[in-house]
Amino acid sequence: MASPDVSFVIATRNRRDVLLSCLRACLVQRDISAEILVYDDASDEDMRPFLAEEFGERIRVTRLQQNLGLVAVRNLGYREACGRYIVSLDDDVLLFDPRCVARAVEMMDREKDIAVAALRYYERPGTPGTSKYASRVGGEGTVECSSFTGAVVVLKRSAVIEAGCYPEWIYRQGEERFLSIRLLDLGYRIVMAGPPSAIHLYSPVRNRSAMSWYGIRNALLFDWICVPHPYFLPYLAKDIVKLFLYKITLANIPRKCAAIAWGLTSMVQKWSLRRPVSREAFRKYLALPRHGPIALPMDWSAEPLVSLGIIQSVSDLDLYLKPEKAHMSACSSR
Numbered sequence: 001m002a003s004p005d006v007s008f009v010i011a012t013r014n015r016r017d018v019l020l021s022c023l024r025a026c027l028v029q030r031d032i033s034a035e036i037l038v039y040d041d042a043s044d045e046d047m048r049p050f051l052a053e054e055f056g057e058r059i060r061v062t063r064l065q066q067n068l069g070l071v072a073v074r075n076l077g078y079r080e081a082c083g084r085y086i087v088s089l090d091d092d093v094l095l096f097d098p099r100c101v102a103r104a105v106e107m108m109d110r111e112k113d114i115a116v117a118a119l120r121y122y123e124r125p126g127t128p129g130t131s132k133y134a135s136r137v138g139g140e141g142t143v144e145c146s147s148f149t150g151a152v153v154v155l156k157r158s159a160v161i162e163a164g165c166y167p168e169w170i171y172r173q174g175e176e177r178f179l180s181i182r183l184l185d186l187g188y189r190i191v192m193a194g195p196p197s198a199i200h201l202y203s204p205v206r207n208r209s210a211m212s213w214y215g216i217r218n219a220l221l222f223d224w225i226c227v228p229h230p231y232f233l234p235y236l237a238k239d240i241v242k243l244f245l246y247k248i249t250l251a252n253i254p255r256k257c258a259a260i261a262w263g264l265t266s267m268v269q270k271w272s273l274r275r276p277v278s279r280e281a282f283r284k285y286l287a288l289p290r291h292g293p294i295a296l297p298m299d300w301s302a303e304p305l306v307s308l309g310i311i312q313s314v315s316d317l318d319l320y321l322k323p324e325k326a327h328m329s330a331c332s333s334r
Contacts, residue, residue: 004033005105006154007081011073012091013041016050018201018320023051023059024310025095025198026087031102034087035060037077042067069171074150078157078165086155092201092320093121093152094311096304100197104154107142107193115159115188116180118148121198122300123293124321140195146288147180148190152198153291159188167225169270173211174218181226181285185277192291199302200293201320213259216243220263221270228276296321 008026012019019038026036036059040047048061064073078086085108087101095101104117120140163182166175180190220243223236244256277285302314311317 002033004035004083006032006034006085006087006101007077007083007157008034008036008087008089009039009074009077009081010037010089010091011039011041011070011077012043012047013067014043014045015091016043016045016047019047019051019091020054021094021305021310021316022089022091023055025093025305025308026089027055027058028098028308028310029095029101030098032105034101035082037081038062039073039077040064041069041073069168071166071170071172071175072168074175075165075168078155078160081157084157086157086160088150088153088155090151090200093198094201094305095152095198096302096308096310097195097197098308100194101154103194107191108154108156111189113187113189114191115156115163115183115186116145116148116190117154118145118190118192118291119152119154119194119198120192120196121152121200121293122196122296123200125295142191142193144288145190145192145291146184146285147177148192148291149293150176151200151293156188159183159186162186167273170218170221171214173214174222177222178226181277181281184284185281190288190291192289196294199296201317213255213262216256216259217263217266219243220260221266224267224270225273225275226277226282228279228282231279231282232276 010019010022010026023036023038026034038047038051038059038061040061040063042064046063048063051059051061062076068076074088078088085105089095100119104119108114108117160179160183163179163186165179167178170178183190219239220236223232223239227235240260244260248256276282302311302317305311305317306314
């Protein structure tokens with residue numbers, strides 16, 4: 001049996017409802033051969049029965065007995081994938097353009113030095129806990145980038161394996177930067193391509209405290225492990241100040257200080273992991289824009305998702321796109 005063009009790799013945990021829509025969106029992608037791999041990272045409820053009921057053998061579900069964390073689960077999926085390309089998706093991302101993956105594959109087949117095709121995607125402005133590196137590069141053209149956001153991205157599997165995938169000690173938050181700069185150091189390109197073709201929903205199931213805690217530590221470890229001399233010390237100092245001041249309040253000062261201290265201590269603990277990239281690769285990383293979300297237009301309509309059978313009605317997304325409903329849901333789930 002021939003290998004598929006692409007392998008969709010989706011890690012999930014306790015997000016049953018939005019996962020169903022995410023998988024329906026994968027299944028309507030056209031002009032590619034594909035496998036869909038779902039990894040249930042020890043959800044409270046075993047997702048296999050209801051996924052089998054709706055999708056049958058069209059998807060392959062692996063249930064993990066222990067919570068490994070997003071990074072380790074993604075690495076597992078990348079290594080088990082059979083496709084030449086990997087479509088790595090968050091479980092709360094819906095593709096609404098049925099040819100977006102095929103276009104990315106066609107481009108990457110033509111231009112062999114592209115390791116990452118980062119798809120443009122929408123996000124509700126002001127969504128708590130989502131990427132702060134909002135894309136400033138709109139339009140539909142191809143733009144070279146320094147790094148990608150893992151929410152919705154097409155990866156050349158061979159390049160990702162060559163670069164070593166994500167460092168699994170990260171556990172969560174910021175893993176894409178490590179892989180991105182390694183790919184640049186190997187001579188590959190990361191590009192943002194095509195018109196907006198997906199929407200990243202705000203799931204109320206989100207541990208924002210952990211996101212911040214791990215995010216600060218991992219940013220400082222990125223500096224230690226990847227940044228070459230003579231850039232390391234000034235870049236580290238800049239990051240410490242930036243991380244401390246970001247969304248600072250009197251209430252979160254102690255936690256910020258603790259997270260920064262954890263990051264600095266981790267640098268000592270992971271002393272032997274330092275493997276800086278070349279100065280040329282780091283300068284390129286600094287000069288290029290970052291891939292990230294585009295603010296959802298006020299006139300955007302979910303009708304394409306309805307017509308493709310991904311959701312039943314436009315109101316299905318109210319919980320994720322309307323701040324007041326998301327807040328009410330989060331409060332009621334506490």
